[in-house]
Amino acid sequence: xxxxxxxxxxxxxxxxxxxxxxxxxxxxxxxxxxxxxxxxxxxxxxxxxxxxxxxxxxxxxxxxxxxxxxxxxxxxxxxxxxxxxxxxxxxxxxxxxxxxxxxxxxxxxxxxxxxxxxxxxxxxxxxxxxxxxxxxxxxxxxxxxxxxxxxxxxxxxxxxxxxxxxxxxxxxxxxxxxxxxxxxxxxxxxxxxxxxxxxxxxxxxxxxxxxxxxxxxxxxxxxxxxxxxxxxxxxxxxxxxxxxxxxxxxxxxxxxxxxxxxxxxxxxxxxxxxxxxxxxxxxxxxxxxxxxxxxxxxxxxxxxxxxxxxxxxxxx
Amino acid sequence: xxxxxxxxxxxxxxxxxxxxxxxxxxxxxxxxxxxxxxxxxxxxxxxxxxxxxxxxxxxxxxxxxxxxxxxxxxxxxxxxxxxxxxxxxxxxxxxxxxxxxxxxxxxxxxxxxxxxxxxxxxxxxxxxxxxxxxxxxxxxxxxxxxxxxxxxxxxxxxxxxxxxxxxxxxxxxxxxxxxxxxxxxxxxxxxxxxxxxxxxxxxxxxxxxxxxxxxx
Numbered sequence: 001x002x003x004x005x006x007x008x009x010x011x012x013x014x015x016x017x018x019x020x021x022x023x024x025x026x027x028x029x030x031x032x033x034x035x036x037x038x039x040x041x042x043x044x045x046x047x048x049x050x051x052x053x054x055x056x057x058x059x060x061x062x063x064x065x066x067x068x069x070x071x072x073x074x075x076x077x078x079x080x081x082x083x084x085x086x087x088x089x090x091x092x093x094x095x096x097x098x099x100x101x102x103x104x105x106x107x108x109x110x111x112x113x114x115x116x117x118x119x120x121x122x123x124x125x126x127x128x129x130x131x132x133x134x135x136x137x138x139x140x141x142x143x144x145x146x147x148x149x150x151x152x153x154x155x156x157x158x159x160x161x162x163x164x165x166x167x168x169x170x171x172x173x174x175x176x177x178x179x180x181x182x183x184x185x186x187x188x189x190x191x192x193x194x195x196x197x198x199x200x201x202x203x204x205x206x207x208x209x210x211x212x213x214x215x216x217x218x219x220x221x222x223x224x225x226x227x228x229x230x231x232x233x234x235x236x237x238x239x240x241x242x243x244x245x246x247x248x249x250x251x252x253x254x255x256x257x258x259x260x261x262x263x264x265x266x267x268x269x270x271x272x273x274x275x276x277x278x279x280x281x282x283x284x285x286x287x288x289x290x291x292x293x294x295x296x297x298x299x300x301x302x303x304x305x306x307x308x309x310x311x312x313x314x315x316x
Numbered sequence: 317x318x319x320x321x322x323x324x325x326x327x328x329x330x331x332x333x334x335x336x337x338x339x340x341x342x343x344x345x346x347x348x349x350x351x352x353x354x355x356x357x358x359x360x361x362x363x364x365x366x367x368x369x370x371x372x373x374x375x376x377x378x379x380x381x382x383x384x385x386x387x388x389x390x391x392x393x394x395x396x397x398x399x400x401x402x403x404x405x406x407x408x409x410x411x412x413x414x415x416x417x418x419x420x421x422x423x424x425x426x427x428x429x430x431x432x433x434x435x436x437x438x439x440x441x442x443x444x445x446x447x448x449x450x451x452x453x454x455x456x457x458x459x460x461x462x463x464x465x466x467x468x469x470x471x472x473x474x475x476x477x478x479x480x481x482x483x484x485x486x487x488x489x490x491x492x493x494x495x496x497x498x499x500x501x502x503x504x505x506x507x508x509x510x511x512x513x514x515x516x517x518x519x520x521x522x523x524x525x526x527x528x529x530x531x532x
Contacts, residue, residue, distance in 0.1 A: 079489070080339070082489070083339060083489040083490060083491060084491060086488070086489070086490060087475070087490045087491040091478060093481050096481060096484050096486075096488060097486075099488045100486045100487075100488050103488060103489055104486070282339065282491055283339070283341045283491065283493070290491075
């Protein structure tokens with residue numbers, strides 16, 4: 001237990017040090033280039049740094065509060081993300097009860113099941129039961145206009161914002177021999193590597209980016225950014241092997257997989273935004289985008305990270 | 317002692333709940349959140365409309381802003397009356413012109429003369445149609461000609477009708493925005509119809525594009 005706390009504190013100290021350096025750079029850039037806040041890139045960078053401070057603070061508090069704290073934190077993030085997603089879907093008045101059920105029944109049950117360690121149930125609640133029951137609730141309202149589109153979008157919203165997101169706190173309940181009491185560090189590993197990969201892709205892209213991966217989707221996501229970001233985040237993930245049950249090589253491989261999943265997750269979520277004609281998912285903080293804008297890559301990588309770890313390392 | 321405290325507590329509970337469900341955000345577009353006396357006039361699609369405006373107003377403005385609401389709704393039960401009178405400090409008017417004893421405009425002007433800002437819904441009733449706005453009633457014109465020195469601030473409330481459609485008891489969480497636009501006043505000698513059209517246009521100009529597409 002103390003071992004976990006030492007590792008956790010070391011990691012926290014590292015992150016806070018990194019954020020202080022980042023904030024300093026952000027501040028210096030702003031002072032030198034555009035103190036009046038007219039440079040969009042620098043403003044965006046500073047907004048991101050601020051969001052990471054917030055994220056770090058929330059995570060630290062939740063981790064200190066234990067399993068319940070982590071589950072509550074992700075249940076709330078999931079609620080906020082679902083609120084953003086559903087706002088952008090095609091809804092009709094007939095969907096009211098199905099949507100209300102998604103928010104107030106399915107979401108709490110999903111996180112309660114994770115708390116209750118009922119893997120067999122939480123892993124099928126949304127892909128099986130919600131998938132079948134919500135269209136039934138919707139169809140009973142007798143409105144078939146855009147029906148397939150409406151029920152598909154609702155299922156997608158639940159899969160992304162609740163099902164996928166709930167795999168993050170689920171990491172706490174994996175039973176890994178020799179790693180008892182340290183599972184919270186798996187969450188820290190996942191979030192730190194994926195978020196750093198986002199930053200590094202952004203930085204490499206700004207420095208060297210020439211060739212966009214998907215020009216019609218996002219001119220700022222380039223091959224140079226992708227390769228540089230994923231490679232450097234993989235190295236950092238490897239260097240963090242000591243907080244995981246993995247060997248350095250395994251930690252590098254895991255980092256490679258989750259950073260790639262995160263990158264493509266960001267791309268998919270951008271495509272949805274483009275489709276709906278919006279720039280940001282929401283307005284969590286004015287002008288800084290929504291929860292999904294900050295968490296899209298973590299949401300895509302969490303289930304893959306969970307299942308790989310569970311399959312190869314867990315006893316359950 | 318107890319009642320004002322309960323009212324304060326209830327007010328905070330209501331705004332917290334409104335924020336949880338709608339994550340409501342104010343957009344000040346052409347007007348600043350400063351404590352000047354104003355009449356906020358908004359589109360009306362839901363019973364929660366003035367709550368959302370009240371929630372996004374900074375506390376110093378909120379304390380001196382009173383919604384104008386129908387006495388026929390807010391005085392029908394002790395709980396509603398507590399919320400209407402004590403929590404929101406509403407100016408309660410009787411919308412039934414047959415039975416009412418006091419002229420609503422007189423009550424509204426009385427409220428303005430105490431220095432309070434007001435929230436009004438110039439459509440007169442909740443808009444249940446597919447049209448973005450119902451034609452305005454004359455009330456807003458009468459207020460502006462009687463108190464020409466008070467700014468009328470258009471306020472567009474977006475998405476709330478999908479959060480809580482009429483007849484549904486459970487709200488669904490969706491992001492909402494409240495957009496405050498540039499103030500207008502009735503010009504000297506401006507005709508009623510002309511002013512009402514101008515006020516409607518000022519409010520409609522704040523509606524985001526997306527509201528026109530959403531089929532709900």
